[in-house]
Amino acid sequence: MISRWSRRYVLVSAVFLTGWQAGVVVGIPRRTEVVLGLFGFVLHVIFGKAYSLVPTYFDRTVAFPYAPAVQFPLVAVGTGGLVASSLGVGPPWTGAAGAILWCLGIGTFLFTLAWTIRENPTGRETATGDANAERRPVDRLANGFVPVALLYLLIGAYETLAVYTALPPFLDGYPPQVTHLLAAGTAGVMLFALGFRMLPRFMVAHPPRWPVGVVLSTGAVGPVLLAAGLGSGWLFQLGALVQAVAVAGFATAVGTLYIRSDRRRVGFYGVLAGAGFGVLAITLGLLFAFSRMLPSLVRAHLRLNLLGFLGLTIVGVTYQFYPPAVGNLPGASNRSAFYSVIALAGGLLAQLVGIGAGAPPLTNLGHVLALGGSLLFLYLIVAALDAR
Structure with a gap:
């Protein structure tokens, strides 16, 4: 049951990705991009795979097997409500209703995973077999940061609800703060934690030991600093530096794993591209923190993180x-999968160059390429799931 629902989350995630890229082509608002890209694409696939991976990595079974089925309509319909609200479609309460449904789904997810790992909250029990005994130190360390990602999700869910309702926010009620909590906090930390368990096994190689602790610790601290200081000041600069260390360290680990690996799989190219775009994203973030935040580059920063760093990494891992x-x-x-990665990465790169050079035709070409890549990704996911 868990694997079946996990596949449905992945499929809906791919649908949201395609909807997002189609919206970019026609010029949707930035807030709609965030909802489609983060709440729709990135988080749905994280929910689906976390139900199967987290219990396994913590040597447990899911406490409530029906939880994915309960959560699924809540987060899917809730995200739809947030999309409609961002477009000004529907009655005034559409956003609040969507946020409430989404948060109910998040509550289901968090309670299920928390209850599942309640007797092993730090992940010391890793289910790592004796044949991989040398991987246990990294596995234990990575497991310990999964609860951090879940905590970010809890805080981000509350802040999301506060944005759309009368609840008092912990921070300033500024939507980009919520975006950083969920994207860098939930998705980023979960990517680092699960990535250090998955990727070495996919590539049959060992990462250098030093980046693991550095990436996980800085990745856990950076998002809250960014959210709290977003926009200006020393806290924002500190957060940008800390997050840059995390992403650069992860990119170093991914590159080293690829070099050390004898395997060449199409999914690895997505992961490598994601790591590369992550470096570009932190470079732009450092520019915002230490120089000035250029309005023309804010959306580029958004796409570098959601479609580049997180998105292409997700695409690559999904192909695995x-x-x-x-x-x-x-x-x-x-080969088709490789073309989808090329289209997504090439489209994003064309958008960046077009924005930087002030060349709208190149930017528009990038939009179309990314849409083509997302459509091909969706098609291949449908084909793979149909075979199962």
Whole structure:
């Protein structure tokens, strides 16, 4: 049951990705991009895979097997309500209703995982077999930061509810603060923690030991500093530096794993591209923190993080879990998957160059390329799931 619902989350995530890129082509508001890209694309796939990976990595089974089925309509419909609100569609209470539904889904997710790992909250028990005994120190360290990602999700959910209702916020009630809590905090820390467990096994290699602790510790602290100091001041600068260390360290680990690995899989190219765009994202973030925040580059920073760093990494890992070559539909192959990665990465790069050079035609070409890549990704996911 868990694996079946996990696949549904992944499928809906791909649908949201395609909807996001289609919206970019027609010029949707930035807030709509955030909802589609973060709440829709990134977080749905994290929910789906966390239900299967976190219990396994903590040597447990899901406490409530029906939880994914309960959460699914709440977060999917809730996200739809937030999208409608961001577009000004529907009655005035649409945003509040969407936020309430979404938060109910988050509550289901958090309670289920918390109850599942309640007797092993730090992840000391890793289910790592004797054949991989040398991986246990990294596995234990990575497990220990999964609760940090869940804590960020709890805070981010409350702040989301505060944005759309009369609840008092912990911070300033500024939506970009919520975005950083959920993107850098929940998604980023979960990516680091689960990534240090998954990627070495996918690539059959060992990461350098030093980046693991550095990435996890700085990745856990950076998001709250960014959210609290967002916009200006020393706290914002400190947060940008700390987060830069985390992302750069993770990119170093990913690159080293790839070099040390004898395997070459199409999914690895997505992970590598994601790491590269992560470095570009932190470079732009440091520019904002230590120089000035250029309005023309804010949306570029958003896309670098959501579509580049998080998005392409998710695409690459998804191809590992659901190999394109097993798809039943015409054209489903590793080559098609490679083209989807190229289209997404090339489209994003074209957008960045177009924005920087003030060349709208190049930016628009990038939008179309990214849409094509997302459509191909969705097609390949449908093909792979149909084969199952």
